[in-house]
Amino acid sequence: MQLKKIGMLAAAMMGAFCAQAQQQARLNTGWEFLRSDLGGIWEAVRPVGKGNPEASPIWEKVTLPHCVNASDAVDPDVNYYQGPAWYRTQLKIDNPYANGRTLLHFEGAGQKTEVYIYTTKVASHTGGYDEWTADITDAVAAFRQSPQFKGTVPLSIRTDNSRDLEMIPSSLSDFNVYGGIYRYLNLVYTPAVYFSEVKLQSNAKTGEVNISTFTNTAAPAGAVYKAVIRDAAGKVLQETSGAAANMVLKVTKPRLWQTTDPVLYTVxxxxxxxxxxxxxxxxxxxxxxxxxxxxxxxxxxxxxxxQGTHRHEDHAGVAAAMTEDVMREEMVLMKEMGVNFIRLGHYQQSRIILNLCDSLGILVWEEIPWCRGGLGGDVYKEQARGMLKNMITQHYNHPSVIIWGLGNENDWPGDFPEFDKEKIRTFMKELNDLAHQLDPSRKTAIRRCDFCKDIVDVYSPSIWAGWYRGIYTEYKQVSEDEFNKVNHFLHVEWGGDSHAGRHSENPDNALRKIKTGNGGDERAGDASLYGGAARVSKDGDWSESYICNLMDWHLKEQETMPWLTGTAQWVFKDFSTPIRPDNPVPYMNQKGLLERDNTKKEAYYVFQSYWAEKPMARIYGHSWPVRWGAEGEEKLVKVYSNCDEAELFLNGKSMGKKKRRSADFPAAGLHWTVTFSKGGNDLKVIAKKGKTVVEDKISFQYQTEKWGKPSQMTLSKIAEENGIATLEVKMLDANNITCLDAANFVRFSLAGDGRLIDNLGTSSGSRYVQLYNGRAIIRVDLRNGKNMAAVSSQGIPTATLAL
Known part of the structure; x- marks a missing residue:
């Protein structure tokens, strides 16, 4: 199926899945927001105006979805806000059903939520990732009878992501515990009797679909139930009706759902x-x-x-408040890369993502956020049970789901004085039994908790060969050793960090310092950039060049492991985390194949060269404007492609043809050693797969001058479009030669009418960032005014630029 068609199908499905009621509308506009607590609900609804002019505190106009931490999650100078926040709006309620119910359907809000109609609290919920519903019918009816009713109904919502040891996920987790109404909120009108749950059990062997329905209240005598099943073209295949709440439909010779042809039926x-x-x-x-x-x-x-990856709900400029369009863009990029499996880390994700996995053909491991910290008390355990029940109930019908995850890194202590492995095992067994009771058809799994690996159906150990431990050439042996320890092995989380735009002429240099033969697992302190044994995560250059080599090796080895179920690389896209303030982009986990704004890094194309079906070719180094070395020195050029053969051209001259062989590392044999000209160079590749021909080309400078110690910076405007200027800082030595290995931190600032476009969590969208090959860029919204930009770095004179 062509991806364009898949994207259209996914878009069509959104409406079908969201239309769970007769009338439903997303409440996206007309909201006001306050990032603090109130003295009480009266402060949200008290009248302001004539005779009462005080408007304190000041509310901000926002649209939903909205995340409290859209900006501060990646602000290099603050801890992200964890605390209460308020949202308010006015609802015009017009339920068309006599004695019907009016509901607020939350697709996700973090992490504790309270709902008020005027001053009446109507609902509360704990848990930032599962769906839930607040019935506001009675409160609305009561408010309509009050003298305060003027045609609209005041709705106020309090969210709270304060740190709380008796909640999951732990604040020790390697991701932000976001606050806000960061998924869609829907106003729903229903009749008095409606379905609270519809459960579908589809049998591929018999073609039967067993339908179990549950209503919000007991259906009266004479209620009639009906079910219809349609094929992908909308043709009715069978229908049934009667007084029974449970029904059976049958499809003769059903087409099977596959990752390459994800056939879906409508019920x-x-x-x-x-x-x-x-x-x-x-x-x-x-x-x-x-x-x-x-x-x-x-x-x-x-x-x-x-062939898997992972995702967090996180995006530049909005954090967790991703729109449907942005989610779809991200998932289509995955499919175009060749992904057929995803682990959703580390919590129940938006229904939109599950719908897309169904329609795109991506198998799913979804898990609850019991992640790090240990095991809390009764309140903690009850939340975990509840979130597991909700996740399975709410996502049961998705054919893409094959695994329910019960936890992640549960061997990681820290939240409580007691860390009792036996108590963790006991609770893990309880969750495992509960998952199988709720859904006998799927498997259970955990990652990295060896003392619980015998409890679940599928286990993933921690293997980070070439990053946190060991070297990447040990990956296959370490994996086979771990495979032999369990009945069902699946390797999720592998890879490493890369600073987008940073490249290296000698990327594997750090491997010479690394001790081998000690396994590939991540251990306490390995993620730190300071102290401990030599490891690539600390001592490597964090270049895209190294990560491409690591990924390339893993992928070519996976083709030679016939016993392997599969793997999931960590992670598809860079995401924000509170525990990595010292990274090249502060507060960012940079293990993504994409930057936080969906900009592809070079490693994306490595995966595509192994997994994608559509012919492609990519010369390594599109974001590498200056290469370096001695005059006449031979240099490596890599082309990542899934084509059978490729021909490379340097400055118009053929460097010869190469056949693709995945065993020939690197780049599956599509690598050449060439001699660049001093100054400008052009590379072009022509690759063929059958009768299809694809091309790629890049241009770059080759610097032969050697540089000394960084001693000065230049700041210049390199582009301007629609009032947005792109600024570039370069680090130079005393002789004005660019220091192409400089990795100093630099800080951008701006005075005047404009604003820095920063706090995006990207290499070109952070005001405090580590250089990549002696340079860094940032963008400025000039706002048609006068501005003075500056860049500073410790021990280096500040550079300025008038704009």
């Missing part, structure tokens, strides 16, 4: 009671899967190597 269920009908639409798919004991993974009876 419409309805209940008619007291003359009113409620209809709910769901998608389903027919498929079987199996993790062979001590063997690979099978989908629909055929071996499938799981």
């Amino acid at each position: 419409e269920t309805s209940v008619t009671a007291n003359g009113q009908t409620y209809t709910q639409t769901n998608k389903t798919g027919f498929r079987t899967f199996e993790f062979k004991e001590k063997g690979p993974f099978f989908l629909n009876g055929k071996r499938l190597l799981l």
Whole structure:
């Protein structure tokens, strides 16, 4: 299926899945926001105006989805805000159903939420990632009878992401525990009787779909239930109706859901009671899967190597408040890379993501946020149980889901004085039993908690060969050793950090310092940039060049491991984390194949060269404007491609043709040693796959001058478009030669009418950032005014530029 068609199908599905009620609308506009607490609910609703002019505190106009930490999560100079926040709006309620119910459907809000109609508290919820509903019917009716009713109903919502040891996830987790209404909020009108849950069990062997329905209240005598199933073209295949709440539909010779052809069927269920009908639409798919004991993974009876990645709900400028369009863009980029599997780390994610996985053909491991810190008390455990129940109930119908994750790094202590492995095992067993009770058809799994690995169905140890421990050439042996310790092995989380735009002529240099033969697991302190044994995560250059080599090695080895179920690289896109303030982009986990704004790094194309079907070719170094070395020195050029052969041209001259062989590292044999000209150079590749021809080209400078110690900076404007100027700082030595290995931190600042476009968590969107090859850029919104930009670095004279 072409990806354009897949994207259109995914867009169409959004409406079908979201239309769970007869009438539903997203409440996106008309909101005011306050990032602090109030003295009480009266402060949110008290009248302001004539006779009462004080408008304190001052509220900010916002749209939903909205994250409290959209900016400060990556502000290099502050800790991100963890505390209460308020949202308020006026609702015009017009429920068309006699005796119907009016609901607020939250797709996710963090982390504790309270809902008020005028001054009446109508609902509360704990947990930032599962869906929930507040019934505001009675409170609205009561407010309509009050003298304060002027045609609209005041809605106020308090969210709170304060640190709380009796909540999951732990604040020790390597991701922000965001606050706000950061997923869609819906106003829903229903009849008096509606479905609170519809459960579909689809059997690929028989073609049967068993439908279990549950209503919000007992249906009256004479209620009629109906179910209809349609194929992908909308053709009705079967329908049934009657007085039974549970129904069975059957499809003759159903087409199977596959990662390359994700066939979905539409099931419409309805209940008619007291003359009113409620209809709910769901998608389903027919498929079987199996993790062979001590063997690979099978989908629909055929071996499938799981080609996976991970995602966090996090994006530049908005943090967790991603719109549907941005989510779709991200997931389509995954599919274009060749992904067929994803682990959603480390919490239940938006229904939109699950819908996209269904329609794009991406198998899913989804988990609850029991992540690090240890095990809390009764309140803590009850939240974990509740979030597991909600995740399984709310995402049960998705054919893409194959694994329910029960935890991550539960061997990581720190939140409590007691760290009792047996108590953790006991609770893990309880969750495992609960998951199988709620859904016997899927597997359970955890990652990195060796003392619980015998409890779950599928286990992933910690293997970070070439990053936190060891060297990447040990990956295959370490994986096989771990594979032999469990019945069902699946390797999730591997890779390493790269600072976008940083490249190296000798990327594997740090490996000479690394001790080998000690496994590839991550241990306490390995993520630190200071102290401890030599490791690439601390002593390497964090270049895209090194990470491409590491990824390349892993991917070519995976093709030679017939027993492997699959892997999931960590992580698809850079994301914010409070525990990494010293990274090249502060507060960012930079292990992504994309930057936080969906800009592709070079490693994206390494994966595409192994996994993608559509012919592609990519010369390494599109973001490497200046290479360096001696005159006449031979240099390596790599082309990542899934084509059968490629021909490289340097400055118009052919450097010869090469055949692709994945065993020929690096770049599957598509590498050349060439001699660059001093100054400007042009590279071009022509690659062929069957009758299809693809091309790629880059231009760059080759610097032969050697540089000394960094001693000065220049700041210049290198582009301007639509009032946005791009500034570049360069680090030079005393002889004005660019220091191409300089990795100093620099700080941009601006005085005047404009503003820095910063706090994005990207290499070109942070005011405090480490240089990449002696340079860094940032953008400025000039706002049609006068501005003075500056850049400073410790021990180096400040540079300025009038704009």
